[in-house]
Amino acid sequence: MNVKYQIILCIILITFCITSLSAERNKIGKGKFEAYNGYRYTEAKSLDDANGMKLFLNRNRERKPPAHDTPASACSCKCGERNDESRIVGGNTAMINSYPWMARLSYFNRFYCGGSLINDRYVLTAAHCVKGFMWFMIKVTFGEHDRCDDSIRPETRFVLRAISQKFSYSNFDNDMALLRLNDRVPITDHIRPICLPSNKAETYVGKSGVATGWGTVREDGKPSCVLREVDVPVISNQDCIAKTNYTAKMITDNMMCAGYPGVGQKDSCQGDSGGPLIVERSDKRYEIMGIVSWGNGCARPSFPGVYTRVTRYLDWIHENAKDGCFCNK
Ligand code: ARG
Numbered sequence: 382m383n384v385k386y387q388i389i390l391c392i393i394l395i396t397f398c399i400t401s402l403s404a405e406r407n408k409i410g411k412g413k414f415e416a417y418n419g420y421r422y423t424e425a426k427s428l429d430d431a432n433g434m435k436l437f438l439n440r441n442r443e444r445k446p447p448a449h450d451t452p453a454s455a456c457s458c459k460c461g462e463r464n465d466e467s468r469i470v471g472g473n474t475a476m477i478n479s480y481p482w483m484a485r486l487s488y489f490n491r492f493y494c495g496g497s498l499i500n501d502r503y504v505l506t507a508a509h510c511v512k513g514f515m516w517f518m519i520k521v522t523f524g525e526h527d528r529c530d531d532s533i534r535p536e537t538r539f540v541l542r543a544i545s546q547k548f549s550y551s552n553f554d555n556d557m558a559l560l561r562l563n564d565r566v567p568i569t570d571h572i573r574p575i576c577l578p579s580n581k582a583e584t585y586v587g588k589s590g591v592a593t594g595w596g597t598v599r600e601d602g603k604p605s606c607v608l609r610e611v612d613v614p615v616i617s618n619q620d621c622i623a624k625t626n627y628t629a630k631m632i633t634d635n636m637m638c639a640g641y642p643g644v645g646q647k648d649s650c651q652g653d654s655g656g657p658l659i660v661e662r663s664d665k666r667y668e669i670m671g672i673v674s675w676g677n678g679c680a681r682p683s684f685p686g687v688y689t690r691v692t693r694y695l696d697w698i699h700e701n702a703k704d705g706c707f708c709n710k
Contacts, residue, residue: 455709456501458568461576461659461666469592470599470680471647472611477526480593482575482669483608485528485535486510486655487520492528492604495594495656496521496560497669498574501567502705504560505698506655507672507689508548511558516543521562524571528595529606536572538562544701546694554633556674556689558655559701574708575657576668577699581692585615585670588660590639592673592686596652600679604652611647613639613658615670616685626683635693637671640685648686650679658688 464478484496484504494510504521511519522528522535545558566572593610597603621638622629632638639658640648649656658671671688678684691698 456568456706457710458573458708459666459710460574460708461662461668462573463667464570469594469596469605469609469611469648469653470650472592472609475526475593475608475610478524478571480608480610480657480659481524481571481573482657483523483525483593485522485525485595487522488514489518490520492595493652494654495596495652495673497657497672498523498566498572499577499669499698500574500702500705500707501565502562503702504562505657505669505672505691506558506560507556507674508545508558509550509553509556509674510655511540511543511545511560512548512550514543516540516560519543519560521560523566524569525608527607536566538564538566546697552631552633553675553687554635556635557672557691557694559698561702561705565706568708575659576662576666576708577695578668578670578692581695583670583692584617585637585660586617588615588670589613590615590658590660590670591667592639592649592653592656592658592671592688594649594653594656594673596650596654596656596673597679598650600650600681602650611649613641613647613649613686615639615660616642621685621687625685626677627687632687635690636674637688637690638685639671639688640680641682642685643682645680645682645684648676648680649673650676 482498484498486494486496496504496506499505519540521538525535540560541563542561543558546555548555590613591610595605598605616638618632621632624642653673656673657669659667660670661667669691674687674689676684676686
């Protein structure tokens with residue numbers, strides 16, 4: 382074939398590709414919900430999802446840095462209040478909406494991690510739930526109990542920015558990330574932020590923590606449909622090294638252990654990552670002391686769960702989440 386024919390063939394091929402691509406785009410939009418993510422149309426489960434994604438995409442197109450310099454005024458709400466009227470491995474099913482700060486993270490519409498709402502715009506999670514992920518495909522849902530119940534449309538947001546520190550997969554040090562959501566979350570009876578600790582020096586040793594999540598109910602099991610909770614006491618870092626099979630190198634000052642050394646049976650597990658380890662304060666409200674991070678297996682007697690120590694990051698969290706509005710009470 383001579384060069385002239387080759388060029389003509391190429392032009393025909395390119396024209397064909399362009400027309401069929403645009404036809405494909407026009408087809409989408411009838412009876413289905415989707416949003417264009419910059420690369421391709423993505424099907425959303427609901428109109429809310431699609432709107433959320435479009436909103437995110439439009440905002441993203443503006444390419445403006447987050448308005449960090451304009452701190453939002455405080456919101457009139459109380460953080461850390463559980464809904465008790467109605468109140469993992471070895472834990473129990475949680476009462477519906479008893480942990481209103483609980484966020485569920487999905488990637489390409491599949492559940493994979495937990496998180497906690499800390500103000501109306503930011504979710505605290507584990508760095509290993511965002512590192513290496515395409516943040517724009519992470520969906521964050523709130524006010525949920527049974528994640529398998531399709532009849533319920535949860536409050537849905539997308540991630541505009543995932544902020545983390547020097548996280549390393551080699552030892553899981555600094556396993557903490559903040560997710561800036563595409564839009565503020567309404568603070569209601571079912572959706573409310575968890576309190577952040579106020580005392581940086583608090584070690585929580587001996588305190589009883591509650592870990593919550595939709596993670597697997599046993600090692601190598603399936604993730605739970607309903608939100609579960611488990612009580613685990615906090616162990617000092619010293620004991621976590623002396624009384625378990627973890628070594629001093631594995632447990633850094635940015636971590637805390639919780640569980641039952643020598644006993645096991647109760648623990649967080651795969652899928653609970655990023656979710657909170659909370660503790661009740663003297664005023665009966667709850668603050669977040671840990672983030673589910675890692676463990677050798679789940680609920681093994683010689684390996685308790687390891688959590689990111691939130692008190693080590695208080696300044697960093699306040700600095701990076703200041704354009705969200707924190708509860709004033
Ligand atoms: N890394 C796990 C996740 O991604 C969490 C493991 C917690 N393990 C434990 N034994 N507490 O979901």
